Amino acid sequence: MAVVDITEIAERAKQRLSGLSYRVLVCAGTGCIAGGSGAVYDEFLRLTGAAPGIAEVALVGDMCGNGVSAVDADNPTGEPMQVKAGLGVGADGVVSRTGCHGLCQKGPLVTLQPLARGAEEILFCHVTADDVAEIIDTSLHSGGVVERLLYRTPDNGHTFRNSRDIPFYARQKRISLVDCGHVDPESIEEYIARGGYAAARRAITQMTPAQICDEITASGLRGRGGAGYPTGIKWQATLAVEDQVKYIVCNGDEGDPGAFMDRSIMEGDPHRVLEGAVIAAYATGASRGYFYIRSEYPLALQRMHRAIDDARGAGILGKALFDSRFDFDCEVVEGAGAFVCGEETALLASIEGQRGMPRAKPPFPAQKGLFGKPTLVNNVETLATVRHIVERGASEFRKHGTTQSPGTKTFALTGRVLNTGLIEVPLGTTLHEIVFAIGGGIPDGRAFKAVQIGGPSGGCLGVEHLEMPLDFENLSRMGAMVGSGGIVVLDDTTCIVEVARFFMQFTQQESCGKCVLCREGTKQMFALLQDIVDGRSQPGDIELLEETAKAVKAASLCGLGKTAPNPVLSTLKLFRSEYQAHIDRRYCPAGVCSALKTYTIDPSLCKGCSRCMKNCPAEAIEGEKRAAHSIDVTKCTKCGICASLCKFNAISAV
Amino acid sequence: MNEILDSFNNDPYRLIAILQSVQEEYRYLPEPVLSYIATNLGLPRARVFGVATFYAHFSLQPKGKYVVRICDGTACHVNRSQSLLDLMDERFKLNDNKPTTDDMLFTLEKVSCLGACGLAPVVVINDRVYGQVNVDKLGAVLDEILEDEERRR
Amino acid sequence: MSETNSIPSAVISEKNTLIIDGRMVTIGSERNLLELIRSAGINMPTFCYHSDLSVYGACRLCIVELQGRGIVTSCTTAPEPGMVVSVNTAELRRIRRITVELLLASHDVNCPTCAKSSSCRLLDLVARLGVSTVRYRSRAAKQPIDTSSLSLVRDPNKCVLCGDCVRVCQEMQGIGALDFAYRGSKVQVLPAFGQGIGEVECVxxxxxxxxxxxxxxxxxxxxxxxxxxxxxxxxVVAVQIAPAVRVGIGEAFGLAAGETHIGQIAAALRQMGASYIYDTAFAADLTVLEEGTEFLKRFRLGERLPQFTSCCPAWVKLAEQRYPDMLENLSSCRSPQQMFGSLIKQELAKETGRSSDDIFILSIMPCTAKKFEAARPEFSTGGRPDVDAVITTQELARMIREACLDFTSLEPDSLDMPFGFKSGAGILFGASGGVAEAVLRFAGEITAKRWLNPAEFHRVRGLEDTREACIDLGGVNLSVAVVNGLAAAQRLVDDVRAGRKRYDLIEAMACPGGCICGAGQPSMEGNAVRVARQQGIYRLDTMLQMHKSQENPYLQQLYKNVLQEPGSHIAHELLHTHYRPRRRTGAHEIDFDTGEEQSEGAAVHIEVCVGTNCHIKGSHDLLHNLIDHIDKNSAGHLVDVSPTFCYEACDRGPTVKFNDEILEKCTFEEIAGRLDRELEQLASREATEVGKIRDES
Structure with missing residues (x-):
């Protein structure tokens, strides 16, 4: 098969864009599509088609760019979507679709990417189809700015034209997300034109598998999917096992509620993941690869499929890659909705068509994995980092992060924080930096309470941990976990017991049910937590909860069980008094647990309108018309309907 | 049915993919179909049943015309996705135990995370994603569907 | 490895040892750490480890602390020289206790009235680990108990989800009637689709x-x-006692495994009120003659070989479900239990002058499948079953206790004649290989035309799941296979079907070791009990005066007076049976909805069976070709074709239902031809009708 000529592709792309002054990038991440970016894209195509010679319009996967950096005009990119839509290429610019910018809550996002020198990059937020004509008139034709669509900081309303300057982006360091939001994820040419697959070619044609493993080991890269096992050691172990058939599996079963890093990478820059897989396969001697992706991620599935097909078409997958003697091909396997399949042995069982039940290790997948063959299992983000290391070398990678945890890590920042979205920061960045500098702090003037990091396997960090550098060691010492990297910010309106209950409900449903400790332990812990928030707890419940949690953590079969108690243990450590209050005083300090509230009517505010009385399902409210009403606490079911109906704010819960 | 099995070479290792394709075709996994698959793949029926019930994606019950998937991931949960679940219970008496309305119009599914946390809380109805949904917004969308259905009748 | 640094240097010098709780232990041939710990005399608790089955690692009771690696399950860990293992630490003990406490919290603890209370391992662990309270609040909603089976009761409220049943059914029996379903806290062990265990392929x-x-x-x-x-x-209650019962029952009363207690059983039964106490081994002798004669005939003619034995009802049901086309290879003989039932009921009625309705035949069996067998409709006469009740060895032991009898001090009593008399060959039926050996002692002598030493056929004995022997009988070579465990049996049958193996006679038994290890026997653990019971059977054979069924004088008399000769018409009526294919799916009829639009006005309805056997015989291609054919003739609106399940004529497949008629051994050409004719008729009828309407108008 013909080898892809990278230079030629770059040249072709340059030709296509020469003479255009802008590329219009319309975000096509899940978030922006939900906000209507498809209509925006269509409108751009319609209008630029009607008035050719302005720009190329593109939809981009997940625009997680660290601000869309000004593109080197000598290395422009992208296959214009107009071709597919049957429209002529504009003369002044192109419209492309890209991946998620990370700032999903501001979507749909549109970026004007300058192609000609002197033009300026502009990011527009909350764009609707109705705004398109104005953008074209004001910005593309006249070089002006539609002020009302610019990014505005939530706190002081400061506006930014260029996304680079937005605090959310300015403090990040992007390695695996570097091109997310910059490339058309459905164009292999564009990926190649931006230097893609050069690392794979170099690895396969100029390095031995052992050399690559050594380089990865030297970089100190640790698995981005969970516990942070050194990636290089895993590769070496797989390489060391002699077998005719070996497999590589990319774990894209990102099931942590509150995490979407892997989705964004696969949607925004799928070829980067694929290139990592090709390099990993060569380095370990694998001939076949599987991308296991959750079915909840239709766009990621579609883009990975496309990437693999395109790569195969270009000769980057198949036989004799880059004219070497190395054969490699891969396929996408769609998950069927089971969190536990993120555990590697369960994932392998699932690929084999079985119930996703983990088994004891050893033997490790490197020794006995898929179909009994040596198998390397790596997470999406891990593979997305490989290209960078092979390209720039281990020492360059080590310039970021800490000695023990080098490099950067993506996190999904969500919850009670001003700027939610996807971020990539060097490991060792403090929580304070993430929550306040990047996240913009807590909205509505509330106080920071804790972050939940690592989802159901992770734990909570409180105010006292704000200055702690986030890395694998520190987190695991705190009983938390990097996990796949979800950071959910909690403020003082969040009840910590309720949060622990939420996660335990999740794990007891998602446990595979195989081993006793995890299955029964999570079930009982959930029941205890439910009792606590429902006001049915008994003295001694905290101790029982803690003892159970420790046993489950110590002796469960797999990683899911061993980490399932983390949300409980870490919150017990930080917020024991809050638990205690629920049990001893039947009081929820955050005012969340409805069963623990007492509703009262302030007679000075009550006008006696009877609205509450008429609507109370428990008939617990009494009083004469036009006189202050009162609530019979013995009848009150604490549903809160009265408080939500009262026009005079006379009803409150304590 | 046979085409699906053939396209996977009747390979028992591809059971999950086969079930996915079959479900796409039938919208759920009828019992006789599962028996048929088991026979063709040479697997015990209890095994196929076990796999089909392990994964949340599979349904052994017919689903309604509109599948309302409410995300109850962390971010959505913190942003009060429970109120949306309550709404479904109030309006259609739909909950974990009874996911589908008797008229087969709506099926409620609680999903763990759709990965669109930036838009929390998120609701997906069939393939349409709705972000930052509150009770009023969901109610309005459901009303629209109901009106639409009424008109069609 | 880094761990070696922390191991005392004295240990490293010992090449093949490791340390368990401070003691140095030599690693032998143990497959895992658990076995090693046990062989070191530590009775490590576990639910889910069984040496015959695959390692599961789920009960978390056999946890140990491994220096450098933390807490691991010993069943999943390979012993390595230099390991430092702790079995008994405060933390491990705490975790084991919590584990048992967690299990108890979701367990229906009606222990005093539970059938398993005397052998319950959970109850044993509660006592051993000192679990004195259950602090978790009970919340499990009660699930219905499955009583659909004639042999088994499944109570999900007591399941600890160890998966032992799932693995034994899959790995040892190759059936897979049970499997895990659902997930997390909702996980359950269930038959397919949550049907009753009596409604599925369970044997x-x-x-x-x-x-x-x-x-x-x-x-x-x-x-x-x-x-x-x-x-x-x-x-009038007449009892038959299967050979295996006598070597098993003692264990239920604390006596040594393998000891024979037939006399005590007889004494107990008599005290409880039984009128006649006979031996199933008598009927086994009868089986030898019938089955041996049948075999010799087939062997001479070279037809329907290999002949499979048919004594084991679990094997017979499996064959009916899975090998409908090979059913003619099964011996047509009823099992000894059923031969006894039909024959003795008739003979006793004659002898006592009472109606056969008053004769109650009670079987004491080591087996649960015998309960199912006794209820098969073909084994009933005049609407009443030939065998009225089947109880297991364990049930008998329970009755003896309930009758307040002290089994160990009972004065042995003798069995009643004539049907209490047996040869050693009849006794052999209790152990795997016994039927084959007994038949050889009969058939071999006939073929070789001389007296043979019974010891010549010991080669079929053993404990392996599959054994084969080629036996020279005076120039005639007889190839015999003995298989126990239905997974091994299926492998063997598959080999035979594929032509990889050729045998003349195959003995198939479902339980490992044969009937002595039937599920109705007292609970046992480990191979030692199996061997002891087997030796008990062989000892009995040696001790009896006669070793060949054909020498049984009462049997000879029976043939003279009643049965004429083996294979006679009357013998066939009383002692033989026929088999029918059995679908393995649920009890109810299945509608196979293709999900496509059903053509409402279709004039022809065709259903093609796509059940296992029809599928093997090409119904899949038939269906496809038929659909193509219809498409080609653009007759889709007239014909409704759909796949369906089993018409229970699997041996004559592919089966097609054409309108209301069921056709067997169909070919595509046949169906297509018939369809074309039907469509032609339809067209001409339509034409006439149109003509008529025209005429009328």
């Missing part, structure tokens, strides 16, 4: 109940029915 071997550590799977009790008959003055 009633009961090995699941034997291995179940709790009362989640138990043998269905028929004790009450038996007491009722014993107390009913209008009934």
């Amino acid at each position: 009633n071997c009961g090995q699941c109940s034997a291995i179940c550590p709790t009362g989640a799977l138990t043998v269905k009790s028929d004790i009450d029915r038996v007491w009722q008959a014993l107390h009913d003055p209008s009934k």
Whole structure:
């Protein structure tokens, strides 16, 4: 098969864009599509088609760019979507679709990417189809700015034209997300034109598998999917096992509620993941690869499929890659909705068509994995980092992060924080930096309470941990976990017991049910937590909860069980008094647990309108018309309907 | 049915993919179909049943015309996705135990995370994603569907 | 490895040892750390480890602390020289206790009335680990108990989800009637689609109940029915006792495994009110003659070989489900239990001058599947079953206790004649290989035309799941296979079908070791008990005066007076049976909805069976070609074709239902031809009708 000529592709792309002054990038991440970016894209195509010679319009996967950096005009990119839509290429610019910018809550996002020198990059937020004509008139034709669509900081309303300057982006360091939001994820040419697959070619044609493993080991890269096992050691172990058939599996079963890093990478820059897989396969001697992706991620599935097909078409997958003697091909396997399949042995069982039940290790997948063959299992983000290391070398990678945890890590920042979205920061960045500098702090003037990091396997960090550098060691010492990297910010309106209950409900449903400790332990812990928030707890419940949690953590079969108690243990450590209050005083300090509230009517505010009385399902409210009403606490079911109906704010819960 | 099995070479290792394709075709996994698959793949029926019930994606019950998937991931949960679940219970008496309305119009599914946390809380109805949904917004969308259905009748 | 640094230097010098709780232990041939710990004399608790099955690692009771690696399950860990293992630490003990406490919290603890209470491993662990309270609040909603099976009762409220039953059914029996379903806190062990265990492909071997550590799977009790008959003055209760029962029952009373207690059983039964106490081994002798004669005939003619034995009802059901086309290879002989039932009921009625309705035949069996067998419709006469009740060895032991008899001090009593008399060959039926050996002692002598030493056929004995022997009988070579465990049996049959193996006679038994290890026997652990019971059977054979069925004088008399000769018409009526293919799917009829639009106005309805056997025979291609054919003729609106399940004529497949008629051994050409004719007729009818309408108008 013909080898892809990278230079030629770059040249072709340059030709296509020469003479255009802008590329219009319309975000096509899940978030922006939900906000209507498809209509925006269509409108751009319609209008630029009607008035050719302005720009190329593109939809981009997940625009997680660290601000869309000004593109080197000598290395422009992208296959214009107009071709597919049957429209002529504009003369002044192109419209492309890209991946998620990370700032999903501001979507749909549109970026004007300058192609000609002197033009300026502009990011527009909350764009609707109705705004398109104005953008074209004001910005593309006249070089002006539609002020009302610019990014505005939530706190002081400061506006930014260029996304680079937005605090959310300015403090990040992007390695695996570097091109997310910059490339058309459905164009292999564009990926190649931006230097893609050069690392794979170099690895396969100029390095031995052992050399690559050594380089990865030297970089100190640790698995981005969970516990942070050194990636290089895993590769070496797989390489060391002699077998005719070996497999590589990319774990894209990102099931942590509150995490979407892997989705964004696969949607925004799928070829980067694929290139990592090709390099990993060569380095370990694998001939076949599987991308296991959750079915909840239709766009990621579609883009990975496309990437693999395109790569195969270009000769980057198949036989004799880059004219070497190395054969490699891969396929996408769609998950069927089971969190536990993120555990590697369960994932392998699932690929084999079985119930996703983990088994004891050893033997490790490197020794006995898929179909009994040596198998390397790596997470999406891990593979997305490989290209960078092979390209720039281990020492360059080590310039970021800490000695023990080098490099950067993506996190999904969500919850009670001003700027939610996807971020990539060097490991060792403090929580304070993430929550306040990047996240913009807590909205509505509330106080920071804790972050939940690592989802159901992770734990909570409180105010006292704000200055702690986030890395694998520190987190695991705190009983938390990097996990796949979800950071959910909690403020003082969040009840910590309720949060622990939420996660335990999740794990007891998602446990595979195989081993006793995890299955029964999570079930009982959930029941205890439910009792606590429902006001049915008994003295001694905290101790029982803690003892159970420790046993489950110590002796469960797999990683899911061993980490399932983390949300409980870490919150017990930080917020024991809050638990205690629920049990001893039947009081929820955050005012969340409805069963623990007492509703009262302030007679000075009550006008006696009877609205509450008429609507109370428990008939617990009494009083004469036009006189202050009162609530019979013995009848009150604490549903809160009265408080939500009262026009005079006379009803409150304590 | 046979085409699906053939396209996977009747390979028992591809059971999950086969079930996915079959479900796409039938919208759920009828019992006789599962028996048929088991026979063709040479697997015990209890095994196929076990796999089909392990994964949340599979349904052994017919689903309604509109599948309302409410995300109850962390971010959505913190942003009060429970109120949306309550709404479904109030309006259609739909909950974990009874996911589908008797008229087969709506099926409620609680999903763990759709990965669109930036838009929390998120609701997906069939393939349409709705972000930052509150009770009023969901109610309005459901009303629209109901009106639409009424008109069609 | 880095761990070696922390190991005392004295240990490293010992190449093949490791340390368990401070003691140095030599690593032998143990497959895992658990076995090693046990062989070091530590009775490590576990639910889910069984040496015959795959390692599961789920119960978390056999946890140990491994220096450098933390807490691991010993069953999943390979012993390595230099390991430092702690079995008994405060933390490990705490975790084991919590584990048992967690299990108890979701367990239906009606222990005093539970059928398993005397052998419950959970109860044992509660006592051993000192679990004194259950702090978790009970919340599990009660699930219905599955009583659909004639042999087994499944109580999900007592299941600890160790998966032993799932693995024994899959790995040892190759059936897979049970599997895990659902997930997380909702996980359950269920038959397919949550159907009753009696409605699915379960063959009633009961090995699941034997291995179940709790009362989640138990043998269905028929004790009450038996007491009722014993107390009913209008009934004459005649008992047959299977060979394996006598070497097993002692264990239920704390006696050594393998000792024979037939005399005590007879004494107990008589005290409980039984009128006649006979031996199934007599009927086994009868089986030898019938089955041996049948075999010799087939062997001479070279037809329907290999001949499979048909004594094991679990094997017979499996064959009916899975090998409908090979059913003619099964011996047509009923099992000894059923031969006894039909024959003795008739003979006793004659002898006592009473109606056969008053004769109550009670079987004491080591087996759960015998309960199912006795209820098969073909084994009933005039609407009443030939065998009225089947109880297991364990049930008998329970009745003896209930009757307040001290089994160990009972004065041995003798069996009644003539049907209590047997040769050693009849006794051999209790152990795997016994039927084959007994038949050889008969058929071999006939073929070789001389007296043969019974010891010549010991080669079929053993404990392996599959054994084969080529036996030279005076120039005639007889190839015999003995298989126990239905997974091994299926492998063997597949080999035979594929032509990889060729045998003349195959003995197939469902339970490992044969009937002595039936699921109705007292619960056992480990191979030692199996060997002891087997030796007990062989000892009995040696001790009896006669070793060949054909030498049994009462049997000879029976043939003279009643049965004429083996294979006679009357013998066939009383002692033989026929088999029918059995679909393995649920009890109810299945609608196969293709999900496509059903053509409402279709004039022709065709359903093609796509069940296992029809599928093998090409119904899949038939269906496809048929659909193509219809498409080609653009007759889609007239013909409604759909796949369906089993018409229970699997041996004559592919089966097609054409309108209301069921056609067997169909080919595509046949169906297509018939369809074309039908469509032509339809067209001409339509034409006439149109003509008529035209005429009328």
